[in-house]
């Protein structure tokens with residue numbers, strides 16, 4: 093494309109797109125990742141415009157306003173090592189503030205609505221270390237109280253749609269539960285809920301979050317969910333850094349559209365799904381999605397090799413002065429730690445179809461793409477919930493095999509050093525569990541290490557040698 097100077101706004105009229113496709117998919121978490129992944133897959137396979145998405149924001153309502161002003165359209169920039177390519181994505185038919193529960197309920201009451209997808213972050217599931225919904229978490233407790241009050245007052249569960257409701261739930265599980273209750277009352281039939289967050293067994297995680305809340309506030313609804321909601325497991329993959337002002341200017345210069353909300357992503361994409369779609373689905377396989385009967389090993393490969401390495405680079409790399417993934421990879425010390433971590437994890441990724449050597453080689457290329465400025469500080473957010481998926485299971489598997497799990501322990505040590513240094517410097521600790529982490533950072537020495545290891549996994553603190561192994565690795569990041 094040639095560079096242009098004059099730009100025009102991006103919307104269905106200026107772009108010459110047809111009317112938005114009818115809404116059949118509801119999405120929670122209108123971030124860049126959703127738009128680079130599920131919305132892109134849907135766009136690719138929906139030439140007849142049958143599968144529109146209604147996307148609800150999670151934490152930034154502003155995102156819905158910006159996208160609505162463009163009739164849901166946005167530019168996807170595929171950033172390869174040598175060049176960018178640009179494509180306008182048309183699959184989002186409407187964007188809403190996540191607090192718009194009335195609209196959510198209305199859409200979920202339609203029998204034509206077939207799928208709910210989620211990208212709400214690992215931490216937003218509010219699961220405890222036993223994998224069940226943590227009903228004591230402040231936001232969950234507040235939503236449970238609110239829903240009980242609504243349903244008592246409106247007798248919603250016995251059939252009437254009830255009186256005007258005050259307030260709105262803030263957690264994804266409570267919002268979804270409200271929508272599912274509307275669907276149940278409308279007798280709109282079964283539906284698939286598809287978690288696209290980086291959690292192992294993410295379908296079960298979504299079920300535990302939603303069903304856990306239903307059991308606490310409306311057991312009858314829990315029964316309806318068991319009979320009517322299919323929770324699909326997925327492994328999702330596409331590296332998508334946050335959009336910068338420079339990206340916005342670059343899209344305008346290259347395309348002539350003043351898109352206020354483009355997304356930049358890598359060319360690679362992968363989506364593995366396992367589960368039923370009782371009300372139908374787009375033919376995502378036509379864009380490369382893979383439907384399997386068994387998914388755990390694919391999830392482990394992605395969570396350990398890609399995400400685990402990301403977190404290791406995020407903490408160790410920043411401690412050693414890097415800002416991006418590609419920079420950290422150019423630091424031979426970080427690269428060697430990552431390799432060691434991969435070797436350790438690979439011991440437990442033995443199914444031939446995982447093709448671990450090829451996967452590792454591809455990851456080196458993807459991480460090395462220096463035109464993707466994937467900020468380590470972004471990856472470092474919410475380490476507590478991420479490390480429970482990315483480091484803890486590798487240590488467990490290693491110890492079950494009679495080895496210490498040293499490379500995964502280094503990831504935990506780097507996380508603790510990173511938090512301790514941020515705290516000493518008065519910087520923000522960005523983690524959904526900050527309230528639990530901050531008092532632990534006031535401890536010193538081995539006590540601090542033990543407390544943070546215990547936060548990740550209560551069993552680890554008692555298990556011989558784990559805390560000492562992590563503690564011995566602390567303080568080793570800057571001096572090599």
Ligand code: CS2
Pocket residue numbers: 290328329330331332398399402403470471472478
């Ligand atoms: C990253 C992921 O921020 C993070 O925690 O590890 O967002 C990662 O980029 C994606 O899972 C890639 O598919």
